[in-house]
Every structure is written in C-alpha cells, then in structure tokens.
Amino acid sequence: MSLPIAPTFGTFKIPEINNELMKNYSPNSEERAKLQTALNELKSQFPIEIPLLINGKEIRNKKTSDQKNPSDHKNIVAKYHEAEPSHIEDAIKGALETKSIWENYSIKDRCSVFLKAADLLSGKYRYKLMAATMLGQGKNVWQAEIDAAAELIDFWRFNAKFACEIYQEQPIKNSAGVWNRIEYRPLEGFVYAISPFNFTAIGGNLPGAPALMGNVVLWKPSPFAVLSNWIVLQILREAGLPDGVIQFIPGPAEEITNQILKSPSFAALHYTGSTFVFKKLFKEIGNNIDIYKSYPRIVGETGGKNFHIIHNSADLNSAVRQTIRGAFEYQGQKCSACSRAYIPESLWERFCLELRKEHSRIKVGSVEDFENFMGPVIHAASFAKIKGYIDHASEDSECEIIASGECDDSKGYFIPPTIIVTKNPKSKFMVEEIFGPVLTIYKYKDDDFEKTLDLISETCAYALTGALFASDRAAIVLGEHKLRNAAGNFYVNDKSTGAVVGQQPFGGSRGSGTNDKAGSHTALYRFVSMRTIKENFINLEEFIYPSNLV
Numbered sequence: 001m002s003l004p005i006a007p008t009f010g011t012f013k014i015p016e017i018n019n020e021l022m023k024n025y026s027p028n029s030e031e032r033a034k035l036q037t038a039l040n041e042l043k044s045q046f047p048i049e050i051p052l053l054i055n056g057k058e059i060r061n062k063k064t065s066d067q068k069n070p071s072d073h074k075n076i077v078a079k080y081h082e083a084e085p086s087h088i089e090d091a092i093k094g095a096l097e098t099k100s101i102w103e104n105y106s107i108k109d110r111c112s113v114f115l116k117a118a119d120l121l122s123g124k125y126r127y128k129l130m131a132a133t134m135l136g137q138g139k140n141v142w143q144a145e146i147d148a149a150a151e152l153i154d155f156w157r158f159n160a161k162f163a164c165e166i167y168q169e170q171p172i173k174n175s176a177g178v179w180n181r182i183e184y185r186p187l188e189g190f191v192y193a194i195s196p197f198n199f200t201a202i203g204g205n206l207p208g209a210p211a212l213m214g215n216v217v218l219w220k221p222s223p224f225a226v227l228s229n230w231i232v233l234q235i236l237r238e239a240g241l242p243d244g245v246i247q248f249i250p251g252p253a254e255e256i257t258n259q260i261l262k263s264p265s266f267a268a269l270h271y272t273g274s275t276f277v278f279k280k281l282f283k284e285i286g287n288n289i290d291i292y293k294s295y296p297r298i299v300g301e302t303g304g305k306n307f308h309i310i311h312n313s314a315d316l317n318s319a320v321r322q323t324i325r326g327a328f329e330y331q332g333q334k335c336s337a338c339s340r341a342y343i344p345e346s347l348w349e350r351f352c353l354e355l356r357k358e359h360s361r362i363k364v365g366s367v368e369d370f371e372n373f374m375g376p377v378i379h380a381a382s383f384a385k386i387k388g389y390i391d392h393a394s395e396d397s398e399c400e401i402i403a404s405g406e407c408d409d410s411k412g413y414f415i416p417p418t419i420i421v422t423k424n425p426k427s428k429f430m431v432e433e434i435f436g437p438v439l440t441i442y443k444y445k446d447d448d449f450e451k452t453l454d455l456i457s458e459t460c461a462y463a464l465t466g467a468l469f470a471s472d473r474a475a476i477v478l479g480e481h482k483l484r485n486a487a488g489n490f491y492v493n494d495k496s497t498g499a500v501v502g503q504q505p506f507g508g509s510r511g512s513g514t515n516d517k518a519g520s521h522t523a524l525y526r527f528v529s530m531r532t533i534k535e536n537f538i539n540l541e542e543f544i545y546p547s548n549l550v
C-alpha cells in the first residue's frame with residue numbers, strides 16, 4: 001500500500017459520543033432470541049481454528065493449543081495457532097514498516113476506523129462477540145453485554161473523542177510574530193499489548209488505544225480469550241484498520257515476551273493482568289534498558305483486593321445486595337470484585353442474615369442457562385487455587401464459612417459463592433487476591449470506624465477499588481479522606497465493580513497498577529510523544545541585546 005498523503009481541508013468535529021445503551025435480554029425479547037441464535041451458530045462451528053495475523057496474512061503453524069468452554073471443558077471452543085520466534089521477528093518488522101503508513105493517516109481517518117468498529121459491534125457483531133465471550137470466558141448474558149458489547153463500544157467511541165480533544169490542546173500563548181504548536185507524535189517503535197482473559201473489552205482496548213494514537217501494536221491475547229479477541233480483530237479489519245497495524249500473536253507468553261522485550265524498537269508495554277507478571281515484566285524492561293532506542297512507556301493495570309466498608313448509618317438492604325453483586329458477579333473474576341467486607345457490630349446479625357438469605361438465591365451453572373447468576377471459573381488451575389482457599393478456610397480456626405456449597409469440576413469449573421467470616425483482619429483471606437467467588441467478612445466495633453478505615457488502607461499491597469456504605473455525611477467525609485490512597489476507584493453507596501467508560505475512568509495504584517486510567521485522556525497520553533514546534537515569522541536583524549549596550 002502506498003503512503004496516503006491525504007490533506008484535510010478542515011478541522012473536523014467528532015460526532016456526539018454517548019454511552020452505548022444496554023439491552024436487557026428479558027424473556028421473549030428480540031435481543032434474547034438473537035443472542036440464542038448466535039450461541040447456536042457459534043457452537044455449531046466449534047472448534048474454530050484461529051490463525052496468527054501478521055501483516056494481514058493469516059498464518060497457520062504446526063503448533064496449536066485449545067481454548068476450552070469453562071462451562072463444559074470437554075467442549076473445545078477454538079484451536080489457535082501459536083507464534084514462534086520467526087513469526088515474532090516478522091511481526092516486529094512488518095509493524096515497523098506499516099508505521100510510516102498508519103501514522104500518516106489523519107486523526108479523522110484513524111477515528112473513523114474505531115467509530116465504524118463501534119457501530120459494527122453495536123449492530124452486526126454484538127451477539128456473535130457476546131456468544132464468544134459467554135462460551136469462551138464463562139460470562140452469563142448480562143456480564144457479556146456489559147463487557148463485549150457496552151464497554152468495548154464505549155472504549156472505541158470515547159477514545160476517539162479523547163484523542164480529538166488531546167490534539168486540540170495547544171500552547172496557550174504566542175509571543176508577537178510567533179506561532180507555537182504541539183504535535184502528538186506516536187511513539188518511535190512499536191507498542192506491545194498483553195491482555196487478560198476476563199474482559200473482551202480490555203482485549204480490544206489494549207491494542208486499540210495505542211493504535212488510535214497512530215502507533216503500531218503487537219497483541220498477545222490471553223490463551224483463555226483467543227476466540228473473542230480474534231473476532232474483535234476481525235471487526236477492526238472490517239472497519240478499515242490497515243494490515244500490520246495490529247499484529248495478532250497468541251502463543252507461549254514468556255518466550256514471546258522475552259523476544260519482544262529484547263527489540264531495540266520496543267516503545268511501550270500496555271498490559272493488564274496479574275501483579276506478579278507485571279512486576280516481572282517491569283524488571284525485565286529495566287534490565288534491558290540499554291538496548292532500547294527510547295525509554296519505554298510502561299502502562300499496567302493489575303490485581304486488586306477490593307473492599308466494602310459498611311458504616312452503621314448505611315442502608316443495610318442496599319449494602320447487602322450491592323455486596324452480593326460486587327463479590328459474586330462473573331464469579332468474582334473482575335479485578336474490581338469485592339473480596340473483603342467490614343461490618344459494624346451493631347449491624348452484624350442482620351447483615352449476615354440478609355447476606356445468607358440473598359446468597360441462597362444465587363444459581364450457579366452453565367452460562368447457556370440464562371437463569372444462572374454465576375457461571376464457571378476460567379480454568380482448571382483457577383478452580384484448584386480457589387478451592388484451595390476454601391478448603392484452607394474450613395480448617396482455619398480463625399475462620400468460619402457461613403455460606404458455600406459444592407465445588408464441582410466434573411463438567412465445568414464450578415465454585416459456589418462462598419462467604420467466610422474471619423477473626424483475623426490480616427489473614428490471607430483479607431490480604432491475597434483470590435480472583436474467585438470468595439468474600440471474607442470481618443466484624444468491627446462501631447466505635448472503631450476510623451481505626452477500621454486505617455486498617456483497610458494498611459491491610460494489603462493493592463489499591464484498586466473500594467466502596468463505603470453510609471448515610472451519615474461525616475462518615476462519608478472521613479472515609480473519603482482516610483481511604484484516599486486505598487483505591488483508585490472509590491464508590492459511595494455503590495458496589496466496587498462496574499466502572500463505565502466516560503463516567504468512572506478505571507485503575508488503581510500501589511500494587512494494582514500504574515493508574516493511567518483506562519477509558520480516559522490520561523491513558524492515551526502515554527502512547528504519544530509530544531513535539532513542540534515554535535515558528536518565528538520575524539527575521540532577526542541584530543544579535544546584540546540592549547543590555548549589551550554601554
């Protein structure tokens with residue numbers, strides 16, 4: 001393809017951007033019927049073969065791996081081809097060649113690709129991508145709608161708006177005879193995006209956001225989300241994304257990453273996943289620093305140990321229901337999931353009673369049965385890890401399990417929603433990210449509300465999300481103040497999950513990430529390198545300053 005030197009005769013204004021309207025999938029609704037058809041169609045094609053995509057070419061390698069349906073692990077959703085070193089080499093070379101083409105697309109053209117992709121997803125591909133997310137990643141209908149439809153559409157549309165606003169941000173002063181300008185250059189080199197299994201939207205955003213800003217990207221999807229991520233890429237291609245802008249390279253994470261991080265042209269990491277892996281990559285990038293042409297940007301959103309604190313002035317019924325949603329939706333596999341809760345002594349009996357009552361209404365099972373509030377956890381290792389925590393709690397003298405059920409992996413990886421009461425606020429159940437449907441609660445004395453706020457902030461290494469439930473304004477003021485650094489997303493009388501793009505920019509600090517806020521201007525700034533241009537219109541006729549005169 002030749003270089004599209006396309007002058008734009010105008011400064012264009014992006015169409016008005018709003019959040020995608022959620023569909024509700026109630027019985028007999030049109031959307032429920034369409035989703036059911038998409039599920040049937042997709043299942044009839046299993047296992048779907050997924051190639052690598054490098055420079056627009058689909059590559060089928062001898063080495064493949066399977067992505068399983070976590071609701072029914074004998075059911076293979078996809079067989080995906082794995083990248084080898086020669087593919088990574090080609091992907092880097094091809095991306096760097098494409099760079100000079102893509103970065104010459106105007107912002108209008110780059111935005112148009114993503115806005116069109118959002119419209120394709122809102123209509124033509126909505127149910128297909130939801131079906132892939134349900135069957136491949138174990139989300140029920142509601143969770144799939146939130147993620148694979150609404151959130152990804154919002155990421156693409158709002159990022160386009162933010163990008164246009166960033167471009168408009170220009171120096172506020174010009175001296176006489178001078179025009180100062182700021183250019184938002186894409187990074188020199190390529191961006192490496194590594195995405196997690198748990199959000200199809202994050203899969204689409206990690207390579208999408210840097211690409212929108214004019215970068216070329218190598219994208220390594222999670223092995224447990226390859227199918228949905230592949231469909232995301234097809235949508236972007238249909239929307240006009242040129243070949244080579246996003247190279248799709250599933251495969252062995254460590255080998256692929258080691259090779260990529262040794263390239264002198266590595267310019268940025270856009271990562272979402274566990275804290276452990278992110279720290280490892282951060283160190284590796286540091287160790288390789290002399291190799292790189294520029295200092296790489298490192299953007300990482302990682303784990304959480306998110307809290308709910310209930311003040312004795314809270315609306316108890318609402319706090320209980322928000323806690324059920326926050327802790328157990330998508331089986332607690334949101335980085336934002338509530339996994340520790342602090343309840344005042346005066347509300348303890350009623351809170352526990354209500355919590356158990358609501359817990360008994362939770363249905364767990366295959367995501368194809370729309371009645372189920374919870375589906376499976378993602379894979380066998382996750383099942384074993386979470387079950388290990390529950391087994392441990394059942395033997396721990398400081399713990400009591402007040403609600404649970406049978407862990408059953410005979411067909412799918414099903415873990416019951418589990419509520420543990422602990423006497424030890426620093427026990428592993430209050431400190432470690434379990435990433436499953438396990439909520440641990442701790443009783444505090446009403447008079448110790450302030451001390452409990454300090455305890456929450458000091459308990460663990462994470463600071464992603466948290467929620468305070470209270471009607472007493474003084475308690476809200478105190479909580480907001482004392483928990484300032486305990487969560488990057490802080491909610492008052494709402495659950496710890498469910499950030500919406502354009503409304504609650506998302507991310508945490510401390511061990512939870514670099515807090516660059518997915519779905520915001522800030523995240524996009526990380527993928528540009530500003531150039532200041534000063535143009536002088538007045539010729540200099542004398543170099544001596546008045547102060548040099550005697």
Ligand SMILES: NC(=O)c1ccc[n+]([C@@H]2O[C@H](COP(=O)([O-])OP(=O)(O)OC[C@H]3O[C@@H](n4cnc5c(N)ncnc54)[C@H](O)[C@@H]3O)[C@@H](O)[C@H]2O)c1
Nearest residue numbers: 195196197221222253254257273274277301302303304335
């Ligand atoms: N803060 C956020 O915004 C956010 C959002 C979603 C998920 N998460 C976190 O992600 C985790 C769950 O997702 P997951 O199970 O996919 O995480 P994970 O860390 O197992 O995997 C994330 C990605 O890293 C890759 N990876 C694994 N080992 C690697 C290595 N040695 N080198 C390079 N890449 C490697 C994986 O293949 C995957 O693509 C949780 O900790 C959760 O809190 C955080």
Ligand SMILES: N[C@@H](CCC=O)C(=O)O
Nearest residue numbers: 334335336497498499506
């Ligand atoms: N942004 C999502 C969480 C993403 C992490 O898994 C939320 O706010 O619940």
